[in-house]
Amino acid sequence: MWKGPAVAAPVWSVDPRTGKQREQVAVEATAQEVDAAVRAAHEVRGSLADRAVRAAFLRGAADALEAARDGLVETADAETALGPVRLTGELARTCYQLRAFADIVDEGAFLGVVIDHPDDTATPPVPDLRRYKVPLGVVAVYSASNFPFAFSVAGGDTASALAAGCPVVVKAHPDHPGLSELVVKVLRRAAREQGVPDAVVGLVHGFEAGLELIRHPLVAAAGFTGSVKGGRALFDAAAARPVPIPFHGELGSLNPVVVTEAAAAERAEAIGAGLAGSMTLGVGQFCVKPGLVLVPSGAAGDGLVKSLTDGVSDTDAGVLLDHRMRDNFLAGIAERTQLPDVESPVTPGAGGEHTVSAGFLTVPAGKLAGEGEHDVLLEECFGPVTVVARYDDDAEARAVLSRLPGNLTATVHLSTEEAEGRGRGPELLAELTPLAGRVLVNGWPTGVAVAPAQHHGGPYPATTSTSTSVGGTAIERWLRPVAYQNAPEALLPPELRDDNPLGLPRRFNGRLEH
Amino acid sequence: MWKGPAVAAPVWSVDPRTGKQREQVAVEATAQEVDAAVRAAHEVRGSLADRAVRAAFLRGAADALEAARDGLVETADAETALGPVRLTGELARTCYQLRAFADIVDEGAFLGVVIDHPDDTATPPVPDLRRYKVPLGVVAVYSASNFPFAFSVAGGDTASALAAGCPVVVKAHPDHPGLSELVVKVLRRAAREQGVPDAVVGLVHGFEAGLELIRHPLVAAAGFTGSVKGGRALFDAAAARPVPIPFHGELGSLNPVVVTEAAAAERAEAIGAGLAGSMTLGVGQFCVKPGLVLVPSGAAGDGLVKSLTDGVSDTDAGVLLDHRMRDNFLAGIAERTQLPDVESPVTPGAGGEHTVSAGFLTVPAGKLAGEGEHDVLLEECFGPVTVVARYDDDAEARAVLSRLPGNLTATVHLSTEEAEGRGRGPELLAELTPLAGRVLVNGWPTGVAVAPAQHHGGPYPATTSTSTSVGGTAIERWLRPVAYQNAPEALLPPELRDDNPLGLPRRFNGRLEH
Structure with a gap:
């Protein structure tokens, strides 16, 4: 067993605009500290059993985050360079998400209550059966680099897990450790204010600590947002445990876009401009950035590319979340631009010492229709770049689509x-x-609305499971069903009693009720 | 890559009552044949897109199985020795299950339809989002030895997968290959009668073929019922694929029973007799056989053990499903009975050359309260045996319970x-x-009713997922959500249209409707 760093390894907050260390904000967790955080969370799991308490805690956390907004946004901006406007919006979304899950907890449909009365006349007789869902236990949450609020310490995984009644231990992302420390303090204070022990939300730093966390016997499930490489390593570790656990990871996505001939003919300029905006938004650091765009050959498509060229050329250089990402982006661009038949109407690259400039590549779609050296163009490249594949006919476009791995989104632009x-x-x-x-018509995948009908997930490697990480149904990931057979009313939880004292939506003797 | 047996390996139907080969019924599938079955199933997946067709196919399959009942039961009995009464009942249950899934398909609640209208006044604006669930693709089904109908070729995994719209390739269990061939023919004919290509249900034989199946790129998910060893090997293979897939395996379960002091005082004799019946039912070959029973020390518990002794002594020797199981049972008994402080009031063992006799062991509960050589008593032993652990006080009973792995069921016998x-x-x-x-009060876990509220599953190793394999919600395992964003009504599937032409239960702008 890994015992943790021999000397406490410092965790530094780094300014991506300069590459300089800002301050030491923590130390990496030792194995003992990971164990202590998980055990503490496990010990107090019962404090989340009451749904009213959970809902109040989630709402209190949203209020407290809003009250602390200015300081949180300032630190987030200093660590991520995402800018105060975007970060203020992201914090608002995070608070909305916490409150939306409080509403879901109140409604109780997620409990999946099903009640079947006994049937003594059946052969064999059917017993009394009552089923609902119970929390799995401690959930490990792996924060994302690119959403320091909405997919991090107080993000969707944490909100949905707490809503389900599961304590959480978060692995902080090294791109915003100072913010992570601030947010966890807000959450823990909000817990205490509702009489919930603050160990229901733990925080650890460090790569090895993250591995230790996924292997901990008392961790019952995990949520992850990040790279294919990192996510797959953790998925593999989760599957290799003596007791395997569900691993809900969002890994990578190319987010293909298809523009039909007729759509290009109708509004080439608008589509090109929209694409430029979507692929450069947040310096191209969205998991739903359109990374491959099928554009028809010919004049209409040329017009689209011209409009895209104008839009991307007008984009300012930007700072990526950290310098390792900048190195990877530049290496990814170099690898792609040296391929035969790949052109770059606007060459993405190093903007300045700490920035990158946006650009895009073009390639004949035929080069992607069969296995070959161009396959790297079908892999996600994190940052402000997209690949425009020019297709001659529908069959060629279809051939490229058939070669894609799973995606979070797929978009089509159609004519009227x-x-x-x-x-x-x-x-x-x-x-x-x-x-x-998620399949979009005449839109852009960047922007993931938090709504009951949302689905943020997709075939592997978009996600490692068939669940969603955004929207109300994200709560389903942290629950398992339990059925009670012939349990007397006096022993049943109120959720499963005939008279439905909590007014829950349910299936009662086969019929849906609400 | 494994290429399959050099010479076609024969698959023999064997009579467990004599250990003799009955006839050769098939050959083991080569890698090419597995590939062909999966590709054929994948090719015709669209034929299951229409829910009305699926429902008709499931009902037609039930009718056809009933029409073929006598021949099927005869072959099943010849291959499994489970007896015509039990097998006739199991076939009835299987047909009920197929029809129940047809009803579920008709109702459509499993589609999980959620519709959110756009909100242009929100910041940022919320788009139109409509979500439902789509089939995953080809499902690999691994048949169980002990339920030749209900958990095999036409069993719950197949029924729920077809109901979800997924074609199926079944790996036959070697204990009933002849029956598997007969049942698949019935299913394939029922498909054709509804205009569905019969490749929607494939069948392969052979251990290596089973491994080949789980690794096939076009297999999208798997269902399994069997041993911890076999299930874990397939689970690991599913997780190690370049594209991992969901593996819903039911592996092993001890099914603990707790009898309180007061319950024993009230009705020791009835509980002992009930336990004898449950643990010997079907020659102890149920996955929900009670394998560990916590009985209080003292006079009342003694009375229970006396009643159990009488009941088990009265049980006839029986034939296990195959001779390998008989060998494993006898080895398991030998390993357990030689432990210190383990007694066997009725010693389980070899009944005759091809049979086994039922029995049970007793042990002081204290021996199981901490790690040690007695831990083997906390592992499932397939066959007509149970372990009675005598506890001195509640703390001791609790200590034993705290050491158990996950189970399909847990039962408590309480006083009035x-x-x-x-x-x-x-x-x-x-x-x-x-x-x-599943948690039972004052009952016995054997007998798993097919009902909407049923849950057949549990923490690992009871199952490798948080889903159920019995009851209506088993369909959820073979689906994934898709959300459509701003798709015009003209392009939407009817399931997602505002006017709800199919009358589906749904969540519409946040409100549940049905």
Whole structure:
């Protein structure tokens, strides 16, 4: 067993605008400290059993985060360079998310209550069965680099796990350790204010600590947002445990976009401009950045590329989340631009010492239709770049789509006629559905609304499970069903009693009730 | 890559009552044949897209199995020795299950339809989002030895996968290959009669073929019922794939039973007799056989053991499903009976050349309260044996429970007063809930009713996932969500249209509707 660093390893907050260390904010957790955090969380799991307490805690956390907004946004900006406007919006979204899960806890549909009365006349007789869902236990949450609020310490994984009744131990992302420390303090204080022991939310720093966490016998499930490499390593560790646990990881996604010939003919300029905005948003650091765009050959497509060129050229250089990402981005660009038949109308690259400039590549779609050296163009490249593949006919576009791994999103731009159900519209929607968890028409995938109908996930490597990490149904990941057979009313939890004292939506003797 | 047996390996039907080969019924599938079965199933997956067709196919399959009943039961009995009464009942259950899934398909609640209208006034604006669930693709089903109908070729995994819209390739269990061939023919004919290509249900034989199946790139998920060893090997293979897939395995379960002091005082004889019946049912070959029973020390517990002794002594010797199981059973008994302080009031063992006789062991509960050589008593032993652990006080019983791995079921026998909510009743229910997927009061776990509220699953190794393999919600395992963003009505599937032409239960702008 790994025992942790021999000497406490410092955790530094770093300014990505300069590459300089700001201050030491923590030390990496030892194995003993990971163990202590998990055990403490496990010990107090019962404090989240009461749904009213959970809802109050989630709402209190949202209030407290809002009250601390200015300081949180300042630290987040200093560590991520994402800018105060975006970060203020992201914090608002994070608070909305916490409150939305409080509403979900109150409603109780997620409990999946099903009650079947006995049937003594059946052969064999059917007993009284009552089923609902119970929390799995301590959830390990691995924070994302690119959403320091919404997919980090108080983000969707934490909110949905607490809503489910599961304590959480968060592995902080090294890109914003100072913010992580501030946010966990807010959450822990909000817990105490509702009479919940603050050990329901733990925080650890360090790569090895993250591995230790996924292997801990008392960790019952994990949520992750990050790279394919890191996520797969943790997925493998979760599966290799003596007792394997669910690992809900969001890894990588190319987010293909298809522009039909008719759509390009109708509004090449608007599509090109929209694409430029989407792929450069947040310096191209969104997991749903469009990374591959199928554009028809010919004049209409040329117009789109021209508009994209203008839009991207007008984009200011930007700072990536850390300098390792900048190195990876530049290496990824170098690898892709040296390929035969790849051109770069606007060459992405080093903007200044600490920045990168946006750009895009073009390639004939035929180069991607079969296995070969161009396959690297079908892999995600994190940062402000996209690949425009020019296709000659529908068969060529289809051939490229058929070679894609799973995605979070797939987008199609249709003409007005096609959107009305004529031509290739219905067919394209059907072709894109197997590729992704979210299919968009005439829009851009950046921007993931928090709504009941949302699904943020998709076939591997978009996610390692069939669940969503955004929207109300994200709570389902942290629960398991339990059925009680012939348990007398006096022993049943109130959720499962005939008279439904809590007014829960349920299936009662086969019929849905709410 | 494994290429399959050099010479076609014969698959023999064997009579467990004699150990003799009955006839050759098939050959083991080569890698090419596995590939062909999966590709054929994948190719025709679209034929299951229409829910009405799926429901008709499931009902037609039930009708056809019933029509073929006599021949099927005869072959099943010849291969498993489970007897015509049990097998006739199991076939009826299997047909009920197929029809129940047809009803579920018709109702459509499993689609999880959620519709959110856009909100342009929100910051940022919320788009139109509509979500439902789509089938994953080809499902690999690994048949069980002990349920040749209900957990095999036409069993719950197959029924739920087809209901979800997924084609199936079944790995036959070597204990009933002849029956598997007969059942798949019935299913394939039922498919054709509904205009569905019969490749939607494939069948392969052979251990290596089973491994090849789980690794096939076009297999999207798997269901398994069997041993911890076999299930874990397949789970590991599923997780190690370049694209990992969900593996829903039911592996092993001890199914603990706790008898309180007060319950034993009230009805020792009835509980002992009930236990004898449950643990010997089907020659102890149920996955929910009670394998560990906590019985109080003292006179009342002695009475229970006396009653159990009488009941088990009266049980006829029986034939296990195959001779390998018989060998394993006898070896398991030998290993357990030689432990210090283990007694066997009725010694289980070889009944005759091809049979086994039922029995049970007793041990002081203290021997199981901490790690040691007695730990083997906490492992499942397939066959007609159970372990009675005598406890001195509640703390000792609790110590044993705290050491158990996950279970399909946990049972408590309470006195009339305790069942009314007094004494240890509520506390015991709370203690058993974390241990199992189904918690029973004053009953026996053998017998798994097919009902909406059923849950057949539990913490690992009871199952490798948080899903159920019995009851209506088993369908959830073979689906993944897809959300459509701003898709025009003309392009949406009817399931997601505002006017709800199919009358589906759904969540519409936040409100549940049905």
